[in-house]
Amino acid sequence: MKNDLRERREAAGMSQADLAAAVDVTRQTINAIERERYDPSLELAFQLAAHFECRIEDIFTPE
Amino acid sequence: MSTTTTRFDPGTYKRATVGLSLLAAVALAAGTVLQRPFVGIGIYVLALGTVFALPAVTETRIYDERDDELMGRASATTLTLFGWLSALVYPSLVALSATGQFSWGPASSAVAFATAGLYGTLGLVVLYYRYR
Numbered sequence A: 001m002k003n004d005l006r007e008r009r010e011a012a013g014m015s016q017a018d019l020a021a022a023v024d025v026t027r028q029t030i031n032a033i034e035r036e037r038y039d040p041s042l043e044l045a046f047q048l049a050a051h052f053e054c055r056i057e058d059i060f061t062p063e
Numbered sequence B: 001m002s003t004t005t006t007r008f009d010p011g012t013y014k015r016a017t018v019g020l021s022l023l024a025a026v027a028l029a030a031g032t033v034l035q036r037p038f039v040g041i042g043i044y045v046l047a048l049g050t051v052f053a054l055p056a057v058t059e060t061r062i063y064d065e066r067d068d069e070l071m072g073r074a075s076a077t078t079l080t081l082f083g084w085l086s087a088l089v090y091p092s093l094v095a096l097s098a099t100g101q102f103s104w105g106p107a108s109s110a111v112a113f114a115t116a117g118l119y120g121t122l123g124l125v126v127l128y129y130r131y132r
Helices: A005-011 A016-023 A027-034 A042-051 B010-033 B037-057 B065-098 B106-131
Strands: none
Touching: A005 A027, A016 A027, A016 A042, A027 B065, B010 B037, B065 B106
């Protein structure tokens, strides 16, 4: 699924490890989501949206 | 009271897990072959015990939902592969047995029953998750 997670993370001045720690997943998972090789669970998508104070559909766009 | 924890690199932990799991399997097999079963079992228990203990002593997030999904897909693929192979192999063996070109021995019977047990268990687990 297309997403702008990398742009949002970099705009927030966070590393992948920082974001991973904030939403309690591994850095590899954040990396895989950013590279669009993994679609997060609904739970993780909500956590990411809450972290960036936006809606899930602001981050993720169905192809 | 505070507890001391160590930070492991997840990659290092995963490599250690694979290495220790292989060591456990090899130790069990070698112990059997070399007629030192309790030495093999001892190494097996130590190696696997270390594998299960490591996550408890690290603050680092090692496995997450992505690992769960990967394991689920790998398990499903493995079961499907073995399912299709079983669907081809066992009827063939039954046919060969009926024509006298194959006879069921203890090993082949054990594998057949183990396979049936595996898929029977899978069916029960599916029913459990469907109706729980």
